[in-house]
Amino acid sequence: MPRPKTVKSPAPTPQPSTPSDQRKGHVSKSSRTLDDTATTSYILVMGSTGTGKSTVGIFINLTATVELSKTFEHKSQRIVMVDTPGFDDTIKSDVDVLTTIANYLAHLYREGIQIRGIVYMHRITDNRMGGTALRNFRMFEAICGQSARRNAIIVLNMWDQVKKDVAEAREKELRESDLFFKAAVTAGARTMRHWGSRESAIPILDNLINQPPVALAIQREIVEERKAIHLTAAGLTLLGDLAAKEAKHDEELGRIREEREEARSRRDVDEERDLEEAQKRLEDLRQKLADEQRKLRDATTTGRRVSRRAQTSTQSSSSCCCCS
Structure with a gap:
């Protein structure tokens, strides 16, 4: 260490x-x-x-x-x-x-x-x-x-x-x-x-x-x-949260699809249109969650590289804003 x-x-x-x-x-x-x-x-x-x-x-x-x-x-x-x-x-x-x-x-x-x-x-x-x-x-x-x-x-x-x-x-x-x-x-x-x-x-x-x-x-x-960032305890915790949200959206999407079919069978055009819009919003959110999980898994190289911006320099001082 x-x-x-x-x-x-x-x-x-x-x-x-x-x-x-x-x-x-x-x-x-x-x-x-x-x-x-x-x-x-x-x-x-x-x-x-x-x-x-x-x-x-x-x-x-x-x-x-x-x-x-x-x-x-x-x-x-x-x-x-x-x-x-x-x-x-x-x-x-x-x-x-x-x-x-x-x-x-x-x-x-x-x-x-x-x-x-x-x-x-x-x-x-x-x-x-x-x-x-x-x-x-x-x-x-x-x-x-x-x-x-x-x-x-x-x-x-x-x-x-x-x-x-x-x-x-x-x-x-x-x-x-x-x-x-x-x-x-x-x-x-x-x-x-x-x-x-x-x-x-x-x-x-x-x-x-x-x-x-x-x-x-x-x-x-x-x-x-x-370890890659996504394999750390914090990474695994975040992946779990993202996966849980994705699963919740999947469940909601299934319900909306069933309701759309019912509205279509009743020929309720307005309700079917509203449900279609709701389905599209959920599908977009689900895709963002999937993209976030992929991005976290791809963060390995970034997690192991030291940023070149992080360089030592002479620093100034003052009193703490809560202690002055």
Whole structure:
């Protein structure tokens, strides 16, 4: 296994900062630099879209490409927080999201850079944990693996937007239910509350940087075991989700075909036309799911190649937006 080393700067090449970049979460350089002997801690941030990931710190934004964030200092450590797109992104498919995350994490591992902590963001405002949230959490568990859960914190965000008794009841259910976070908590993950304030963010950061660095499951699988992305635990989880959706569409298509035949026998032209349109939409969705599965299986080469954009460079520093 590659040995962790002291890092003088984050891996990716910085991109020019423009007003558009800043709206996306990009940051410009600062003239002040940290002591070159300081250790850089990489913290991965995961969760569904809209869970408030940007409220915990400054991020490398993986939504389009891997880009360099402003490094901030906390208790004599350089810190880089890596914001990952959710597996419900409005622009990128789940396959693209997984490939982006896998490539970046594999690059860090090859460079001997290990993750210090993992944050999984969940809105305490949600009165139920629906399919999207469950899918994101399954992918989080598959990417991290069993041994990395002790480095993980499940941050229950937006605590300030819910009545205390309601939030506490939801927290208890999330921690104790086999359907939600119980297995992760049993394996060593912790839950912490976040009110969207500096005061509630600092304890989260303190807990993260006090952990020893860890190799994530997907890093070991791609780099050490030389697995293609679709054969990693995360890849197999995603393939299973895509196949389940495809099977559901197949079942629905069968029902619609039967109803079309009935409408045709009754000579109900309007209903037959509506059902024909519904069938076409489902067939298009089914084809997209099949295409996504093929794309994931073809992602082998991409998963094993280090991006040439990921080059070491001198980096700037600042205070964390939640700790200044």
